[in-house]
Amino acid sequence: MKRILLPQKKSTKREIASRNTVNTTKIKSGRTRLSVDFGLILDLRENGNLGWSRVAREYIKRTGQYISKQTYKRRYEKVKDGS
Numbered sequence: 001m002k003r004i005l006l007p008q009k010k011s012t013k014r015e016i017a018s019r020n021t022v023n024t025t026k027i028k029s030g031r032t033r034l035s036v037d038f039g040l041i042l043d044l045r046e047n048g049n050l051g052w053s054r055v056a057r058e059y060i061k062r063t064g065q066y067i068s069k070q071t072y073k074r075r076y077e078k079v080k081d082g083s
Contacts, residue, residue: 034071037063038079045076 040062044055052069059067 034065034067036065036067036071036075038075041072041076042079
């Protein structure tokens with residue numbers, strides 16, 4: 001049985017370089033995570049009886065560090081789940 005050789009596409013420089021190198025580190029895309037005080041997050045939400053926006057504003061007042069209400073909500077839910 002004869003093999004039929006099909007024409008191969010030429011490799012780009014990027015493809016050649018990626019084959020020749022070993023990637024040992026994982027590159028993270030996006031911004032770094034904001035470090036927050038999880039104890040304060042739990043305390044404000046559970047004891048303050050406030051909405052997400054007001055709790056975020058209170059967090060900013062106490063720490064001087066900006067945090068959006070969505071970030072606050074995600075971090076609160078993560079702490080509550082125990083993840």
